[in-house]
Amino acid sequence: MSSDQHTIEKFGLKLEDLTDNMVITAYTRFGHRYTRVNSEVCKFVRHNFFNCKISIKRKNRELKIDSDVLQEGDTILRIYDFPPELTKLVNVNSKLIKALKYRDILEFDVKQKAEIEDDTKDELRKIIQLVNQSTKRLSVKEERRLETIRETNELIQKVSESAKVRRNAMESVEYAMDNARRGLNKIDDIRRYVDSITESASADAMAAIANIKASDQTYAHCVDVGVIFQNVYNLILQDTGKKSVFQTPNEAILSAFLHDFGKSQIPKDLLESTVRFERDSKEMKVMMSHPEHGAQLLSQMGMPEPIINMAHYHHVKQDPNMLSSYPRGCTYDKVSFETRLLSIIDAYQALVGKRNYKRSWSPPATMRYIDALSGVEYDYEVWLLFLKVMGLYPKGSLVELSNHSIGFVVSVPKDEGDPERPVIAVVRNEFGEDLDHHELVDLQETLDISIIKDLDNQEVFGKNALEIFMGIEIN
Ligand SMILES: [Fe+2]
Numbered sequence: 131m132s133s134d135q136h137t138i139e140k141f142g143l144k145l146e147d148l149t150d151n152m153v154i155t156a157y158t159r160f161g162h163r164y165t166r167v168n169s170e171v172c173k174f175v176r177h178n179f180f181n182c183k184i185s186i187k188r189k190n191r192e193l194k195i196d197s198d199v200l201q202e203g204d205t206i207l208r209i210y211d212f213p214p215e216l217t218k219l220v221n222v223n224s225k226l227i228k229a230l231k232y233r234d235i236l237e238f239d240v241k242q243k244a245e246i247e248d249d250t251k252d253e254l255r256k257i258i259q260l261v262n263q264s265t266k267r268l269s270v271k272e273e274r275r276l277e278t279i280r281e282t283n284e285l286i287q288k289v290s291e292s293a294k295v296r297r298n299a300m301e302s303v304e305y306a307m308d309n310a311r312r313g314l315n316k317i318d319d320i321r322r323y324v325d326s327i328t329e330s331a332s333a334d335a336m337a338a339i340a341n342i343k344a345s346d347q348t349y350a351h352c353v354d355v356g357v358i359f360q361n362v363y364n365l366i367l368q369d370t371g372k373k374s375v376f377q378t379p380n381e382a383i384l385s386a387f388l389h390d391f392g393k394s395q396i397p398k399d400l401l402e403s404t405v406r407f408e409r410d411s412k413e414m415k416v417m418m419s420h421p422e423h424g425a426q427l428l429s430q431m432g433m434p435e436p437i438i439n440m441a442h443y444h445h446v447k448q449d450p451n452m453l454s455s456y457p458r459g460c461t462y463d464k465v466s467f468e469t470r471l472l473s474i475i476d477a478y479q480a481l482v483g484k485r486n487y488k489r490s491w492s493p494p495a496t497m498r499y500i501d502a503l504s505g506v507e508y509d510y511e512v513w514l515l516f517l518k519v520m521g522l523y524p525k526g527s528l529v530e531l532s533n534h535s536i537g538f539v540v541s542v543p544k545d546e547g548d549p550e551r552p553v554i555a556v557v558r559n560e561f562g563e564d565l566d567h568h569e570l571v572d573l574q575e576t577l578d579i580s581i582i583k584d585l586d587n588q589e590v591f592g593k594n595a596l597e598i599f600m601g602i603e604i605n
């Protein structure tokens with residue numbers, strides 16, 4: 131029964147036998163809705179158990195498949211091999227138990243940590259004390275270096291975990307928008323992914339991914355705006371002591387996810403068009419109706435006011451006489467702080483992201499461009515708060531250094547630091563060779579090196595940019 135000294139495995143446990151110190155290794159018995167699954171259950175399992183293995187019965191044959199090839203009509207016998215980012219589906223706690231009950235999942239195989247004897251704990255405590263006493267105090271500089279390495283490795287780890295969550299979130303935004311197109315206003319799926327993002331992914335890491343991966347469609351745009359908004363908004367609240375207008379932390383990300391929900395009322399061929407529409411064209415007028423559609427849909431769905439404000443006014447400019455300001459006739463006093471922040475992030479993501487009719491901009495070039503427009507199109511005070519969090523070189527930006535090596539920005543200067551001098555993880559040396567062992571260059575400390583150019587990561591690394599970023603390892 132026991133696999134090693136400290137872990138016990140148990141099989142076929144019922145829901146009421148699960149306790150907090152257990153980790154589920156397999157879901158083994160299911161309610162009747164998992165027999166010959168319908169399209170809704172099929173989609174739910176494919177989304178939520180992404181990258182897991184499933185044993186199924188298909189036309190009287192038992193098969194082992196990857197979750198993403200589950201089909202309607204399959205009967206689920208067992209779900210197992212959970213990838214590390216799905217901790218929320220395996221680490222037992224009251225929330226998970228409630229969710230499993232609701233989802234009608236009945237039996238489980240688990241691992242359980244055996245309690246370490248008290249004597250052993252005392253021994254451990256003594257050893258830790260000894261280690262602490264013998265460690266010399268590190269110099270401030272060395273401490274800072276180690277802290278930067280730790281933060282970088284943590285960011286890279288979180289990016290890898292979050293990349294899949296982002297992909298799933300994009301699918302659920304698309305699903306919800308397609309539903310809205312057919313008159314079904316169900317956003318449960320988006321809510322579920324908002325929950326999973328806040329639980330199993332990091333907004334900080336997701337924001338870095340958004341900077342690296344040039345997203346090219348409405349759904350990715352909504353997800354990227356959502357995660358950047360949540361990340362930046364939280365940091366601004368911490369920094370300024372401002373109070374959130376949202377009832378829960380998840381509502382902040384949901385609000386930004388839904389800012390373009392009105393696009394569900396715009397014909398798909400217009401959304402996916404490869405031409406840029408003239409300002410006065412019929413098509414542009416239809417496109418420009420999405421904020422009003424969004425506000426209407428969201429208020430019909432009973433969404434709170436701050437969310438409706440964001441959908442309604444995110445294209446209103448500080449100078450409402452500008453041709454790019456719409457809905458026409460709306461003035462800036464109606465536009466909440468959150469919407470002003472969102473409109474900056476919306477513009478930022480639209481430029482960094484790829485569109486069918488334009489290529490992507492690098493994050494630093496985008497920051498400089500919006501900087502020039504703040505005070506005219508965007509609220510200057512809000513811009514400064516955004517700039518402070520993102521930095522002139524946002525995390526994930528690819529830059530060339532004066533020694534001709536190339537690297538990604540992994541940390542943004544804090545407070546008094548020079549905004550032109552972030553921390554860079556060098557991935558390609560001055561001879562154009564891609565490195566296996568990466569080096570951190572903290573430009574605040576290394577004053578003889580500076581950034582000479584910002585680069586388009588797609589141009590340098592093609593589709594592999596995110597993979598290369600995730601492969602960064604600093605020792
Ligand atoms: Fe919009």
Ligand SMILES: [Fe+2]
Nearest residue numbers: 351389390476
């Ligand atoms: Fe947008």
